[in-house]
Amino acid sequence: MIPAKTKPISKETQSKLKKVGEYLETSPRLKDQQGQLMGALHYVQTLFGYLPQEAMEYISEKLSIPTAHIYGMATFYNYFSLQPKAKYQIYLCKGTACYVAGGARIQERLKEELKIGLGETTPDGMFGWNITRCLGCCGLSPVMQVNEDIYVRMVPEKIPAILEKYRRQDKKAAKVKEAGIGAFDHPGK
Amino acid sequence: MDKKIVLLKDTSIGAADKTKEYYSLILNLLRDQNLQDSVQVVRVADIGFYDQGLVLKILPGQVTYGRVQESDLLPVITETIQGNKVLDRLALEPNEKQLRIVLRNCGQIDPENFDDYIAADGYAALKKVITEYKPEQVIEQLKASGLRGRGGAGYPTWMKWNFARQVKAEQKYIVCNGDEGDPGAYMDRSVLEGDPHSVIEGMMIGAYAIGASQGYFYIRAEYPLAVERIQKAIAQAYEYGLLGKNILGTDFSFDVEIRLGAGAFVCGEETALLASIEGKRGTPQPRPPYPSIKGLWGKPTVINNVETLANIPVILLKGGAWFGKIGTEKSKGTKVFALTGKIKNSGLIEVPMGTTIRDIVYHIGGGMLASKGIKAVQTGGPSGGVIPKEFLDEPVDYENLQKLGSIMGSGGMIVMDEDDCLVDIAKFYLKFCVEESCGKCAPCRIGGFQMLSLLENITSGKGTASDLAKMRRIALAMQKASLCGLGQTASNPVLSTLKYFAAEYKSHIEDKKCVAGKCRYLLNYQIIPEKCKKCGLCLTNCVFGAITGNREQGYILDPAKCTKCGRCYEVCKFKAINKG
Ligand SMILES: Cc1cc2nc3c(=O)[nH]c(=O)nc-3n(C[C@H](O)[C@H](O)[C@H](O)COP(=O)(O)O)c2cc1C
Ligand code: SF4
Ligand code: SF4
Numbered sequence: 001m002i003p004a005k006t007k008p009i010s011k012e013t014q015s016k017l018k019k020v021g022e023y024l025e026t027s028p029r030l031k032d033q034q035g036q037l038m039g040a041l042h043y044v045q046t047l048f049g050y051l052p053q054e055a056m057e058y059i060s061e062k063l064s065i066p067t068a069h070i071y072g073m074a075t076f077y078n079y080f081s082l083q084p085k086a087k088y089q090i091y092l093c094k095g096t097a098c099y100v101a102g103g104a105r106i107q108e109r110l111k112e113e114l115k116i117g118l119g120e121t122t123p124d125g126m127f128g129w130n131i132t133r134c135l136g137c138c139g140l141s142p143v144m145q146v147n148e149d150i151y152v153r154m155v156p157e158k159i160p161a162i163l164e165k166y167r168r169q170d171k172k173a174a175k176v177k178e179a180g181i182g183a184f185d186h187p188g189k
Numbered sequence: 190m191d192k193k194i195v196l197l198k199d200t201s202i203g204a205a206d207k208t209k210e211y212y213s214l215i216l217n218l219l220r221d222q223n224l225q226d227s228v229q230v231v232r233v234a235d236i237g238f239y240d241q242g243l244v245l246k247i248l249p250g251q252v253t254y255g256r257v258q259e260s261d262l263l264p265v266i267t268e269t270i271q272g273n274k275v276l277d278r279l280a281l282e283p284n285e286k287q288l289r290i291v292l293r294n295c296g297q298i299d300p301e302n303f304d305d306y307i308a309a310d311g312y313a314a315l316k317k318v319i320t321e322y323k324p325e326q327v328i329e330q331l332k333a334s335g336l337r338g339r340g341g342a343g344y345p346t347w348m349k350w351n352f353a354r355q356v357k358a359e360q361k362y363i364v365c366n367g368d369e370g371d372p373g374a375y376m377d378r379s380v381l382e383g384d385p386h387s388v389i390e391g392m393m394i395g396a397y398a399i400g401a402s403q404g405y406f407y408i409r410a411e412y413p414l415a416v417e418r419i420q421k422a423i424a425q426a427y428e429y430g431l432l433g434k435n436i437l438g439t440d441f442s443f444d445v446e447i448r449l450g451a452g453a454f455v456c457g458e459e460t461a462l463l464a465s466i467e468g469k470r471g472t473p474q475p476r477p478p479y480p481s482i483k484g485l486w487g488k489p490t491v492i493n494n495v496e497t498l499a500n501i502p503v504i505l506l507k508g509g510a511w512f513g514k515i516g517t518e519k520s521k522g523t524k525v526f527a528l529t530g531k532i533k534n535s536g537l538i539e540v541p542m543g544t545t546i547r548d549i550v551y552h553i554g555g556g557m558l559a560s561k562g563i564k565a566v567q568t569g570g571p572s573g574g575v576i577p578k579e580f581l582d583e584p585v586d587y588e589n590l591q592k593l594g595s596i597m598g599s600g601g602m603i604v605m606d607e608d609d610c611l612v613d614i615a616k617f618y619l620k621f622c623v624e625e626s627c628g629k630c631a632p633c634r635i636g637g638f639q640m641l642s643l644l645e646n647i648t649s650g651k652g653t654a655s656d657l658a659k660m661r662r663i664a665l666a667m668q669k670a671s672l673c674g675l676g677q678t679a680s681n682p683v684l685s686t687l688k689y690f691a692a693e694y695k696s697h698i699e700d701k702k703c704v705a706g707k708c709r710y711l712l713n714y715q716i717i718p719e720k721c722k723k724c725g726l727c728l729t730n731c732v733f734g735a736i737t738g739n740r741e742q743g744y745i746l747d748p749a750k751c752t753k754c755g756r757c758y759e760v761c762k763f764k765a766i767n768k769g
């Protein structure tokens with residue numbers, strides 16, 4: 001269910017919604033307004049990193065498409081997410097080669113280390129994990145991806161150290177930011 | 190033309206990808222030599238070699254170097270790029286069992302450079318077709334070629350085009366299916382990334398043949414580089430007047446747009462794909478009417494796979510008869526496979542139809558990875574089946590694979606050895622289909638779920654003698670009554686493993702044993718006292734408290750507490766833990 005709205009819309013969200021409005025006006029009307037919807041959802045997903053309720057309502061209003069239909073689209077397609085992405089999004093390949101090479105055990109260990117289920121985010125917003133289809137490096141399976149970094153020939157034992165690396169990296173980035181250098185921003189993808 | 194191109198790919202197995210690092214190193218060296226404007230460096234997805242370390246290909250001239258080290262870079266630049274001299278110690282021999290038609294340009298040209306494509310005979314076929322051929326003639330050429338769809342079903346491309354051509358309508362569409370669903374295949378992505386123009390050209394020839402003025406690329410959003418390359422290529426084609434109104438001064442006008450898929454396997458099915466483009470949930474529709482009669486927004490629409498379209502320009506350029514000579518009686522041309530599993534050289538390969546599985550595994554794949562023997566080869570992904578080792582000498586083509594109880598599919602090929610459990614593999618594929626079922630029709634939704642729970646039972650020691658018959662019955666219902674190909678074929682991996690490896694199922698059910706040692710709940714772990722050096726590593730690693738003891742008396746494993754996680758087995762350096 002879509003949770004009831006509690007917070008007023010932030011400035012940042014407002015300015016992003018404006019961008020969505022501009023996109024809707026300039027993007028080609030693919031046959032009809034419904035044909036424009038997929039493109040719009042992709043745009044929002046890239047812009048926010050997920051599909052916030054405000055954005056879905058906004059699109060519904062602009063394109064005169066019921067929110068129920070938009071919500072139906074958002075839940076049908078795996079690529080769209082209704083929750084903000086974690087800072088470090090982990091993807092495990094669920095392709096055949098990775099499975100044959102023992103991918104299931106990587107998943108088990110990761111779940112155990114993070115204590116969250118598929119598609120969830122850790123309470124501190126640091127890690128989330130999901131599965132992805134073949135990443136095209138089957139020869140190096142099993143494969144795990146953290147944001148843009150790819151880890152090949154994975155074994156469960158490597159997981160704690162990898163997670164630790166990102167925790168340290170994050171702390172360092174926070175310190176740099178405090179010192180006012182600010183070059184390590186994680187805008188998310 | 191003195192501009193040189195260096196293509197770059199790290200093909201090492203089991204090491205971090207060094208492409209990025211080498212890319213910068215080469216750029217730096219080129220700058221030092223003041224060559225930055227006459228040499229271009231491109232990172233490519235596939236270069237035709239595997240497990241050869243860092244591979245460099247230098248064009249024109251076609252020299253390929255393997256196992257390149259940092260210290261080799263300077264000599265490569267000064268001697269080969271500047272001096273046109275081949276360094277024999279680094280040069281690789283090309284693999285002669287392969288024949289590259291679809292992948293002809295992949296790794297050979299810079300995919301973002303329009304002139305490169307033109308230099309490789311790009312758009313020559315299009316020009317010939319729209320200035321010299323009538324649409325009927327295009328279809329005749331395709332008929333002579335014998336090309337069949339590479340998206341899975343193997344339907345003759347000329348027939349599909351001919352249906353759409355014969356329907357009268359003021360608007361027709363052509364769609365390229367770049368949703369690549371098979372969880373173990375990535376050839377479509379490599380072609381889109383490595384040779385985007387040839388897919389566009391193939392689509393345009395199709396559009397001309399059927400009378401379409403609008404085309405769509407439906408590409409998975411998870412392939413951002415493929416999307417970017419196609420986007421660039423479309424922009425270039427518009428810039429050079431190859432897309433848009435009155436192309437090359439003819440009456441033919443054609444526009445192309447990209448639509449992104451959003452991670453649903455069922456959207457690879459053609460009616461679901463069209464629904465998705467229209468902005469709906471991607472659920473399949475009953476056929477007929479077929480899309481070639483009534484497709485996108487009710488208009489005649491041809492849907493072709495990426496690999497199918499990449500074949501088209503070559504066929505039109507060299508002639509259908511030329512293509513028809515390659516392959517077997519009913520399967521013409523080549524097929525690209527994503528060869529993986531327990532094999533030395535994993536990667537994309539392209540072979541003429543009719544090549545034997547043995548040639549693929551042992552000549553191109555370099556043989557088995559470990560000393561373990563080959564057990565079976567899986568083809569066709571979640572809709573396919575397994576081919577046991579007795580049939581290694583069978584030629585690979587549509588008819589033959591079907592006869593063996595598998596299918597060609599989109600081209601995943603996974604080689605399995607004695608360590609792989611086929612019940613487990615069947616479960617993997619079925620689980621994939623159950624997760625990806627759209628849920629629209631009951632046989633697929635409920636049947637898949639039921640069959641999966643039977644398999645879960647069997648692999649966790651709760652199977653009963655009647656389970657196999659039950660699974661066969663459910664499979665039959667799913668095949669007969671499901672709406673789309675997903676449900677109709679989801680039981681294939683189960684049926685085919687049952688056909689060839691019934692004994693393996695029986696040992697799971699009757700003896701509660703998994704000989705391959707894969708099915709976790711059928712395993713028992715034991716400490717072998719004679720081998721145990723009392724290091725205690727297993728104790729610290731067992732988070733479930735199943736191991737007790739100390740360094741003096743040794744360690745004991747309590748099977749009642751053991752969750753069979755296998756961690757102790759992995760950490761023990763003395764192989765003192767037995768799994769069986
Ligand atoms: C569940 C399902 C998934 C499919 N996935 C793909 C796919 O990812 N790519 C593809 O080209 N065809 C896929 N197909 C086949 C398409 O429906 C269609 O037959 C094909 O794109 C036609 O192109 P072709 O004639 O060039 O092979 C799928 C079919 C089914 C039933
Ligand atoms: S067979 Fe499965 S995937 Fe296909 S329409 Fe029915 S429920 Fe959906
Ligand atoms: S298999 Fe896992 S649970 Fe069982 S004894 Fe070994 S470490 Fe402990």
Ligand code: FES
Nearest residue numbers: 093095098135138
């Ligand atoms: S199966 Fe995991 S990368 Fe291909």
